[in-house]
Amino acid sequence: MPEIIEIPIELTRFQLPQAVQARLQFLLNCQDEGNTLSQAERQEAEGLVELAEFLSLLRLRSTRVMKQA
Numbered sequence: 001m002p003e004i005i006e007i008p009i010e011l012t013r014f015q016l017p018q019a020v021q022a023r024l025q026f027l028l029n030c031q032d033e034g035n036t037l038s039q040a041e042r043q044e045a046e047g048l049v050e051l052a053e054f055l056s057l058l059r060l061r062s063t064r065v066m067k068q069a
Contacts, residue, residue: 012062016052024048 016024027045031037037045 007058007062009062012059014055014058016048016055020048021052024052 015021024045027037027041027048030041031045
């Protein structure tokens with residue numbers, strides 16, 4: 001049986017700060033334009049993408065739970 005973890009509703013609304021989102025977009029744009037990112041930049045972009053995906057998943061799951069309630 002899955003364990004249920006309660007998450008404060010405020011956390012489900014959390015988004016990347018604008019400056020962090022802008023940095024991620026900058027790194028992705030550089031990569032899309034064919035520029036080579038340094039290893040540190042690649043790691044930074046990967047971490048930011050993982051965080052953004054986690055926040056999206058958290059929002060989707062909380063929306064599903066709220067609709068079921």
